Amino acid sequence: MTVTLDSKTLDCKSLGEGAEVVASRWDVWVSGAFKRKVKVRGLVRTWTLDCVENSVAWASSQAKSFEDTAAAGTTVTFAVTDEVRVISTTVYILGVAIQAADLAGKNIRYFTLTLQEA
Amino acid sequence: MVLAEQVRSLSDESSKIDVATTYTRNVGSWGTIHDYGNIVLTENSLLVFKFTINYAAGKYRLKIGGVSVWSGDGTVTPVSILAYVAAGTVNILMENNGNGSISNMKVGIAKFTDEVGSLFAIYSGQISLTVLNRTTCIGALKNAVFMVQCFASTAAADTNFENVGDSLTNGVSLAVDGIQIDWNARDQDTTSLEAASAYYYGSLSVGSAHTFVITKDNANTVVKITVYAAPWILAAVDNEPVTLNFAQAATFYVMLEPLCGDPTKNSKIGKKRAVSFGDSTDYYSVATPAVGIMTHSYTFEIIDVVNQFWVVSGLFGCISHIAVDER
Numbered sequence: 001m002t003v004t005l006d007s008k009t010l011d012c013k014s015l016g017e018g019a020e021v022v023a024s025r026w027d028v029w030v031s032g033a034f035k036r037k038v039k040v041r042g043l044v045r046t047w048t049l050d051c052v053e054n055s056v057a058w059a060s061s062q063a064k065s066f067e068d069t070a071a072a073g074t075t076v077t078f079a080v081t082d083e084v085r086v087i088s089t090t091v092y093i094l095g096v097a098i099q100a101a102d103l104a105g106k107n108i109r110y111f112t113l114t115l116q117e118a
Numbered sequence: 119m120v121l122a123e124q125v126r127s128l129s130d131e132s133s134k135i136d137v138a139t140t141y142t143r144n145v146g147s148w149g150t151i152h153d154y155g156n157i158v159l160t161e162n163s164l165l166v167f168k169f170t171i172n173y174a175a176g177k178y179r180l181k182i183g184g185v186s187v188w189s190g191d192g193t194v195t196p197v198s199i200l201a202y203v204a205a206g207t208v209n210i211l212m213e214n215n216g217n218g219s220i221s222n223m224k225v226g227i228a229k230f231t232d233e234v235g236s237l238f239a240i241y242s243g244q245i246s247l248t249v250l251n252r253t254t255c256i257g258a259l260k261n262a263v264f265m266v267q268c269f270a271s272t273a274a275a276d277t278n279f280e281n282v283g284d285s286l287t288n289g290v291s292l293a294v295d296g297i298q299i300d301w302n303a304r305d306q307d308t309t310s311l312e313a314a315s316a317y318y319y320g321s322l323s324v325g326s327a328h329t330f331v332i333t334k335d336n337a338n339t340v341v342k343i344t345v346y347a348a349p350w351i352l353a354a355v356d357n358e359p360v361t362l363n364f365a366q367a368a369t370f371y372v373m374l375e376p377l378c379g380d381p382t383k384n385s386k387i388g389k390k391r392a393v394s395f396g397d398s399t400d401y402y403s404v405a406t407p408a409v410g411i412m413t414h415s416y417t418f419e420i421i422d423v424v425n426q427f428w429v430v431s432g433l434f435g436c437i438s439h440i441a442v443d444e445r
Binding site for chain 1: 119121363364365366367368444445
């Protein structure tokens with residue numbers, strides 16, 4: 001699986017996708033019975049990417065770069081290519097969660113990105 | 119959840135000429151009363167005109183790029199005109215014949231979503247236009263207002279625009295979808311001044327092609343024509359731009375604005391009944407008719423959204439925004 005975000009290729013260990021239906025609901029009385037109607041407005045797709053960096057200085061870190069992009073509120077390109085699925089879209093970065101670890105003297109940085117389709 | 123759409127594209131809109139100065143010319147033959155200069159259109163554009171005629175005498179004609187688009191004798195003023203014009207540099211010029219005085223010339227570019235047009239040109243054959251189907255935030259498009267602006271002249275002879283049943287000298291008639299219709303307004307040429315014009319604004323469905331055919335009694339009569347359509351311009355007749363479709367108990371909003379005129383605009387929810395007792399019993403909500411920018415809102419608490427009707431009118435006005443606030 002090849003994952004790129006804002007033209008940066010990620011070392012992505014797992015990818016999760018969600019699709020939230022956005023809708024309004026109201027109650028009706030039809031043919032002597034109560035029903036709850038739904039007006040669907042659309043779908044909001046989100047992705048969660050679990051990524052890792054190995055011995056990368058903070059100034060050069062992808063996690064830092066994505067934090068900066070998230071703070072700016074700009075949209076970026078997002079692409080995934082694997083054997084069964086191709087995603088190519090534009091997204092907002094809504095979250096960057098970082099966990100740093102020192103494994104046998106190596107500076108390992110795990111980070112989780114939360115994306116929403118723009 | 120509030121969903122709103124700006125259907126009048128203000129980012130594409132601009133004022134090109136705004137000259138209050140009064141110009142006069144008292145000569146009994148055609149000549150330039152004032153040349154307003156050139157304007158540059160970076161794309162095919164809806165040109166919006168409004169000006170005042172101070173003497174209801176003689177004859178006037180407005181030219182775009184040297185080609186007449188409108189004529190009048192000054193009895194109707196201020197004058198409001200729309201024309202869909204090809205990209206490029208075009209000259210705006212007013213001519214008169216007789217005692218003439220014009221002022222307050224305003225010309226600009228307007229743009230609406232879902233618009234289509236047939237560029238201003240000499241009529242050469244059937245014009246066919248389709249406004250495409252689309253789902254808006256308040257429902258699917260249903261009808262658009264189609265505008266036809268015509269100018270006609272016959273060398274050294276009269277020219278007259280004909281309504282249904284008319285039989286006039288060098289008549290020019292309009293058929294929409296194969297059926298002759300009446301013009302909404304006509305300026306006839308009964309003194310062989312080679313300047314007559316007329317316009318038609320009608321409500322027609324979106325999603326299918328509508329044809330506009332000009333018929334001339336005299337093959338030597340030259341007709342210039344522009345046709346423009348959008349769900350968001352207003353006519354004198356009621357237009358139902360959208361089939362309302364949103365959540366029950368939601369609040370519907372629309373904003374109506376001046377375009378090439380500032381008419382009293384109307385926005386109503388409901389439908390004329392089998393036996394009508396007037397608007398107060400035909401419509402569940404009637405916005406207070408107003409000039410300027412006018413907002414109409416209505417919360418569908420008891421009245422079903424589906425199977426309901428929303429109509430608007432106000433010749434030379436337009437819709438700028440539509441919105442719905444769903445609970």
